[in-house]
Amino acid sequence: MSDFLNDKDLNTLNHSCAHVLAQAVKHLYPQAKFWVGPVVEEGFYYDIDLGDQTISDDDLPKIEKEMKKICKDGKRIVRHEVSKEEALEEFKDDEYKLDLINGLEDGTITTYSQGDFTDLCRGPHVETVKLCKNFKLIKHSGAYWKGDKNNKVLQRIYGVCFPTKEELEAHLQLLEEAKERDHRRLGKELGIFMFADIVGKGLPMWLPNGFTVRRLLSDYIMNKELELGYEHVMTPSLGNVKLYKKSGHWAHYKDDMFPAMELDDEAYVLRPMNCPHHMVMYKSTLHSYRDLPVRIAEIANDFRFEASGALT
The missing domain is CATH 3.30.930.10 (Bira Bifunctional Protein; Domain 2)
Structure with missing residues (x-):
């Protein structure tokens, strides 16, 4: 798997692609407001408030199509330096950006613009959105704002971006192979473990096949420990x-x-x-x-x- 967090160029490219995602979502959902869009181990994501709307699997291709249009248009990504007061005025209608800005120290704040979209960001970014064209949206989920279960659930969309089409296709192939080894699927298909809401969410019950594996592993570990x-x-x-x-x-x-x-x-x-x-x-x-x-x-x-x- 690629090292999105520690590869400087790949990190910058994926963060720029997160902005392309946000711009596409804003085109399709004008009411959208944005929290954060960081680079993570698996690529990037952006947390989005769509009001009463939620993202489904059917929406991802539509968002991808709009992202491709943005990349093809090839707008430059331009850095701006503004004061805290100017930033508060610019994002006055977005409570999520206001929360971020109010958490910053007084002084110069940077924003980045690409065409009709401007986002609060430290950067850096690639020079033009055209460089973000080799991307794929991977999945979506809900995420509590600031990770607090007492806050609103935002829409989180994950994606990956690579410098070349070949690198993207190779990565997607690795993801497909990983699905085949997904323990949640294998656990069910091989009769290893199960879950039941009436027992409790996240509480595994080991089925006969699973307990056999668990016992063999425990015996192996304990015998090794005795030897040591x-x-x-x-x-x-x-x-x-x-x-x-x-x-x-x-x-x-x-x-x-x-x-x-x-x-x-x-x-x-x-x-x-x-x-x-x-x-x-x-x-x-x-x-x-x-x-x-x-x-x-x-x-x-x-x-x-x-x-x-x-x-x-």
């Missing part, structure tokens, strides 16, 4: 909140843990990792330096409270 001098232990899937406060996890990781439960005037939480339990186990007896290293291992279940988008 580890001893195996088992600790509870619950932990007292005091334990995680002492370990530091509560201060730094609380938002990614399941809510605490009150039991017998004590607060307990499903553990997100094993190490605090193991630290307590180690501390329960005195150790000489001759005992070191102390090697303990556990095949355990950990529980992380993740947003639904992270699970899929």
Whole structure:
């Protein structure tokens, strides 16, 4: 796979293509407002507020067609420097851009224009939209504004862009091959695991084939650990909140843990990792330096409270 984040030229090209996407969406959906359009590991995306409208699979070819028209027109991408006050005036009708601008320090702000479209952006960009012609829109999804589930769901459209048609086709072929190895599809087809809403979203149930694979992997790992001098232990899937406060996890990781439960005037939480339990186990007896290293291992279940988008 291509390194969109660390390849400077590919990063710049994909960010410019995100602006082409935004311009095409604005042509097709004049009411559209835009949050951010960063380069990510798989290419780029743009988060868009379309009001009451939502994007479907049928809409992506229409957006692509408009993007191709924009690229063919070949407008230059022009950088502008404006003051914060000028930027606030220019984007006064877009609450998303206003939020971004208000979060910036006072001083010079940059925008980029291509034909009839101007966007708030640090840049850099390629010289002309014509260089963005080898692109493909990959998928769409919903995304909470600022990643906060209490905020509005925006339309997120993903795409990729390459300098040449050949590079794009090679990348798309890799994506097709990856679909064939998609664990979600294989898990269902091979009877490895299943999900059921009545059990809980994101909670896997291992079917007989899957548990066989899991057991063989566990046996392999445990045997390797025994060869390396580890001893195996088992600790509870619950932990007292005091334990995680002492370990530091509560201060730094609380938002990614399941809510605490009150039991017998004590607060307990499903553990997100094993190490605090193991630290307590180690501390329960005195150790000489001759005992070191102390090697303990556990095949355990950990529980992380993740947003639904992270699970899929």
